[in-house]
Amino acid sequence: MNAQILLEFAINVLSMGSLYALISLGLVFVFGICKLVNYAYGEFITVSAYVLYFLGVFTGLPWLLVFLFGILAGVAVGFFSELVAFRPFRERSLDALLVTSFAVSVILQRLFQLGISPRSKAVPVPAFFNMNIQILGVITPLRNLLIIGTTVVLLTVLVLIMKYTTLGVAMRGASENFVTARLMGVPANLMISVAFIISGFLAGVVAIFWSARTGSVEPMMGGTPLLIGFIAVVIGGMHSLPGSVVGGYVYAFISNVLSLTLPSSLLSFRDAFMFAIVIAFLVLKPEGLLRGNYQEERVG
Amino acid sequence: MNLAKKLSNQQENIKQPAAKDISQYFDFSRKSSTVVILIAILVVIGYFIWWLNIPFIEDIFTAGTITLIMTLGFQLFMGNSGILNWSYVGYVGIGAFASAIFSMTPAVKTMQIPTMYPFLINLHLPFPVALLAGALVAMTVAAIIAWPLMRLSDAVGAITQFALLIVINVMLSQWSQVTNGPRTFTLGGKRLTTLWVALGVAVLVIIAVYYFKESSLGLKLRATRDDRYAARSSGINFVAVRYCAYVASAFIGGLAGGLYSHYILSITAASFYMSELFMILSMVVIGGSMSVSGAFFGTLLVTLLRQFLRQVELFLTRSGFEASGSTEIVVAVLMIIFLIWQADGITGGRELSWRSIKRRLPSGSKKRNKVLKNKKQEEKA
Amino acid sequence: MNNNTILQVSDLYVAYGSIQALHGVCMEVHKGELVSICGVNGAGKSTVLKAIAGVLKPRSGSIRFKGKEVAGSKPEQLHKMGMALVPEGRDIFPSLTVEENLRIGAFGRRLDKSYAADLEDLFSLFPILKERYHQAGGLLSGGEQQMLAIARGLISNPDLLMLDEPSLGLSPALVDQIFELIIELKSRNITILLVEQNAQRALGIADRAYLFSNGRIEYSGRPQELMDNVDITSVYLGGQNGGDV
Numbered sequence: 010m011n012a013q014i015l016l017e018f019a020i021n022v023l024s025m026g027s028l029y030a031l032i033s034l035g036l037v038f039v040f041g042i043c044k045l046v047n048y049a050y051g052e053f054i055t056v057s058a059y060v061l062y063f064l065g066v067f068t069g070l071p072w073l074l075v076f077l078f079g080i081l082a083g084v085a086v087g088f089f090s091e092l093v094a095f096r097p098f099r100e101r102s103l104d105a106l107l108v109t110s111f112a113v114s115v116i117l118q119r120l121f122q123l124g125i126s127p128r129s130k131a132v133p134v135p136a137f138f139n140m141n142i143q144i145l146g147v148i149t150p151l152r153n154l155l156i157i158g159t160t161v162v163l164l165t166v167l168v169l170i171m172k173y174t175t176l177g178v179a180m181r182g183a184s185e186n187f188v189t190a191r192l193m194g195v196p197a198n199l200m201i202s203v204a205f206i207i208s209g210f211l212a213g214v215v216a217i218f219w220s221a222r223t224g225s226v227e228p229m230m231g232g233t234p235l236l237i238g239f240i241a242v243v244i245g246g247m248h249s250l251p252g253s254v255v256g257g258y259v260y261a262f263i264s265n266v267l268s269l270t271l272p273s274s275l276l277s278f279r280d281a282f283m284f285a286i287v288i289a290f291l292v293l294k295p296e297g298l299l300r301g302n303y304q305e306e307r308v309g
Numbered sequence: 310m311n312l313a314k315k316l317s318n319q320q321e322n323i324k325q326p327a328a329k330d331i332s333q334y335f336d337f338s339r340k341s342s343t344v345v346i347l348i349a350i351l352v353v354i355g356y357f358i359w360w361l362n363i364p365f366i367e368d369i370f371t372a373g374t375i376t377l378i379m380t381l382g383f384q385l386f387m388g389n390s391g392i393l394n395w396s397y398v399g400y401v402g403i404g405a406f407a408s409a410i411f412s413m414t415p416a417v418k419t420m421q422i423p424t425m426y427p428f429l430i431n432l433h434l435p436f437p438v439a440l441l442a443g444a445l446v447a448m449t450v451a452a453i454i455a456w457p458l459m460r461l462s463d464a465v466g467a468i469t470q471f472a473l474l475i476v477i478n479v480m481l482s483q484w485s486q487v488t489n490g491p492r493t494f495t496l497g498g499k500r501l502t503t504l505w506v507a508l509g510v511a512v513l514v515i516i517a518v519y520y521f522k523e524s525s526l527g528l529k530l531r532a533t534r535d536d537r538y539a540a541r542s543s544g545i546n547f548v549a550v551r552y553c554a555y556v557a558s559a560f561i562g563g564l565a566g567g568l569y570s571h572y573i574l575s576i577t578a579a580s581f582y583m584s585e586l587f588m589i590l591s592m593v594v595i596g597g598s599m600s601v602s603g604a605f606f607g608t609l610l611v612t613l614l615r616q617f618l619r620q621v622e623l624f625l626t627r628s629g630f631e632a633s634g635s636t637e638i639v640v641a642v643l644m645i646i647f648l649i650w651q652a653d654g655i656t657g658g659r660e661l662s663w664r665s666i667k668r669r670l671p672s673g674s675k676k677r678n679k680v681l682k683n684k685k686q687e688e689k690a
Numbered sequence: 691m692n693n694n695t696i697l698q699v700s701d702l703y704v705a706y707g708s709i710q711a712l713h714g715v716c717m718e719v720h721k722g723e724l725v726s727i728c729g730v731n732g733a734g735k736s737t738v739l740k741a742i743a744g745v746l747k748p749r750s751g752s753i754r755f756k757g758k759e760v761a762g763s764k765p766e767q768l769h770k771m772g773m774a775l776v777p778e779g780r781d782i783f784p785s786l787t788v789e790e791n792l793r794i795g796a797f798g799r800r801l802d803k804s805y806a807a808d809l810e811d812l813f814s815l816f817p818i819l820k821e822r823y824h825q826a827g828g829l830l831s832g833g834e835q836q837m838l839a840i841a842r843g844l845i846s847n848p849d850l851l852m853l854d855e856p857s858l859g860l861s862p863a864l865v866d867q868i869f870e871l872i873i874e875l876k877s878r879n880i881t882i883l884l885v886e887q888n889a890q891r892a893l894g895i896a897d898r899a900y901l902f903s904n905g906r907i908e909y910s911g912r913p914q915e916l917m918d919n920v921d922i923t924s925v926y927l928g929g930q931n932g933g934d935v
Binding site: 040046116 | 460469471479583587637642644645
Binding site: 175178179181182185186188189190191192193194195196197 | 743744745764765766769770774775777781783784785786790791793794795797798801842846
């Protein structure tokens with residue numbers, strides 16, 4: 010094993026892991042506050058990707074603006090889907106919320122099929138994304154480094170917000186004990202809206218890098234990142250923000266190791282192995298790698 | 310006015326002895342009335358459609374009946390345990406593939422799926438046995454993996470079941486030596502699931518699912534649904550109870566899958582994934598997940614709605630509008646509306662029974678009052 | 691209702707699903723008073739606090755706070771109006787530091803000089819919190835957590851402070867400390883509604899008291915009269931006034 014292969018492996022794990030960490034973070038933000046496993050999260054990403062596609066193809070906007078609007082689209086869909094579909098359920102059972110998020114996901118997918126096209130569309134990617142660069146003899150596209158950098162910046166900002174702003178502290182409090190937080194004057198609607206907005210924001214960022222990697226957008230594309238998010242969240246711990254980030258990187262690591270070690274005849278079963286590991290994780294360690302402090306009580 | 314009253318009185322007088330006899334019968338086995346009514350509805354509709362002899366409508370009914378078996382199996386676990394079982398369609402898929410492999414002749418198999426393991430190619434069973442064997446395979450898979458999963462509830466439980474569905478789906482879509490991989494799996498031969506086969510199995514499944522709910526096992530399971538901790542503290546082993554229901558539900562799912570593959574005659578792993586799950590879920594939610602009647606009427610309603618919408622969709626597409634997929638949107642919106650305003654579905658989570666029908670009918674309530682009066686008089690005497 | 695009444699509850703009915711927990715409770719609290727609610731477990735003491743604070747929605751009845759009808763309002767709105775409930779079992783945020791717990795208590799307040807002054811004031815009441823300022827709440831001892839919970843309620847300068855079983859699960863020495871603290875708060879003219887199982891102690895410091903039993907008010911009045919007229923022990927042991935326990 011030489012250093013070059015090791016470095017290549019590390020870059021792969023870190024870039025994939027960064028993307029996965031952002032995906033799972035978006036899921037956990039909502040889960041922490043509402044205890045909702047949001048099945049429609051994948052469609053938040055799809056919406057952003059479509060906006061990237063439309064703006065990239067039909068307008069001459071500079072890349073930065075295109076990205077900005079893509080992210081804003083994610084924020085908007087997160088915010089409005091909560092307002093329209095989830096808010097009426099606040100007082101109902103968790104299962105009703107879960108089923109609703111599944112229904113919202115189906116509705117959005119069908120709307121994309123109907124309104125745009127069932128076929129996949131090529132998303133234009135800025136040239137510098139795919140520019141190959143060389144680090145210590147390892148050649149890698151620039152976007153791999155960009156995602157790592159973006160994630161580092163985003164995580165730092167999020168940590169600062171969550172640690173030092175009153176809103177962030179209140180969100181952490183609310184995800185530990187929602188009722189008590191409300192008793193201290195923390196408004197429930199605000200907390201939930203902010204959680205969905207952050208979730209949508211992260212979905213927007215993910216959409217940029219996801220569509221850059223796959224080069225296309227199609228109505229069902231949300232499924233894969235959603236599943237990745239689930240796994241990462243489960244590995245890291247449903248109740249902990251740092252846990253979900255760790256889970257993203259661990260998932261990328263396991264996935265890369267499986268790709269390298271599985272015999273080619275079994276490679277097509279990689280996802281099955283991955284999910285089998287997840288199930289084993291859930292059974293053996295339902296609280297994940299990092300255990301957050303939480304109460305089983307629900308949003309009321 | 311007077312005349313009408315007289316007439317109705319007369320009618321009542323004439324009918325009363327007979328009605329009393331029937332109601333006595335149903336009072337005796339009050340719980341059975343649900344099963345009798347549901348089966349009666351199904352058989353009457355089935356007979357009528359068979360008599361009509363229009364292939365198009367017959368197909369809709371047969372497919373609908375197979376779907377009914379699927380929803381009943383789904384309701385068996387979800388309705389009684391309160392846990393969303395995402396993996397259910399996976400078992401339907403396993404049953405579909407397994408029974409097809411069992412029932413196909415070696416010659417057809419060699420032709421259709423050349424990659425298949427030789428020992429599977431040589432396996433050949435008659436259709437009814439193959440159907441049962443397919444269901445048993447689904448059940449066995451569930452029995453092997455389910456035990457440790459039954460401990461998990463809430464979000465973690467939901468994600469586990471979801472992950473399980475994906476594992477099953479990947480296996481079905483990648484295992485070329487068994488399922489022909491991602492390619493279409495064609496059964497060949499003629500359609501073995503006829504209207505009467507589907508109907509017969511559905512009748513049996515209605516009975517099984519209903520009596521499961523009323524059995525002591527079903528009662529215990531419902532207790533764990535309502536309050537896990539209280540049920541546990543009264544000595545109910547909730548893992549064991551859930552496990553039994555889960556395995557039973559997988560069996561019925563497998564059965565439905567077998568019927569499906571011998572009806573549709575060509576399947577892929579994608580036929581047993583999210584959109585099918587969504588269809589079953591919408592039926593159970595709209596009907597009312599807590600009761601067998603809910604699954605029954607939910608299936609009936611949503612099937613009719615889907616057929617109607619599909620026609621509208623076809624019409625729109627023909628007139629130049631792109632409308633494919635709008636059916637799912639309507640069903641999904643309807644489901645959300647139900648969840649907001651009528652979370653227990655059209656049945657309100659109750660069972661349809663002879664009594665609940667009588668209560669609706671004005672003459673029925675009169676009769677009941679009379680019976681009560683009689684009873685009171687008897688007591689006085 | 692006079693100007694001095696800060697909280698007036700009339701004919702309050704609350705149910706948990708199909709189980710009726712409160713049957714027509716009427717009570718009031720005046721400015722500057724320390725009112726104590728006593729009764730056995732399950733008598734409805736905590737339920738009434740939760741209903742007042744907006745955690746539970748009343749089935750019927752009225753709750754007037756500072757002259758406004760507030761029945762059915764959200765907890766966060768009531769907090770903004772000047773209510774603070776220190777919940778039973780303390781319910782501090784375990785992974786948040788003492789500082790952060792207090793900041794949530796002051797949600798909606800600007801963290802300015804007056805906040806700093808109030809914080810200093812609280813530290814004079816609870817010196818231990820200053821020592822533990824940067825520690826996670828979950829690492830504090832039971833007594834310290836209770837102090838933090840009370841401090842978290844006080845930091846918003848509430849017009850009505852509701853304490854739900856503050857002495858629960860604490861050692862006798864700590865119970866003494868908590869009651870001394872409540873007396874201190876009363877001397878600062880803070881209006882307090884106190885729910886306590888430890889009736890003797892609670893009645894000893896209260897201006898007025900309500901005795902709950904089976905979701906109804908069994909007795910109300912001055913603590914002294916109450917102690918004279920009602921055989922407290924009989925209530926507690928399920929005697930004639932106590933109903934079934």
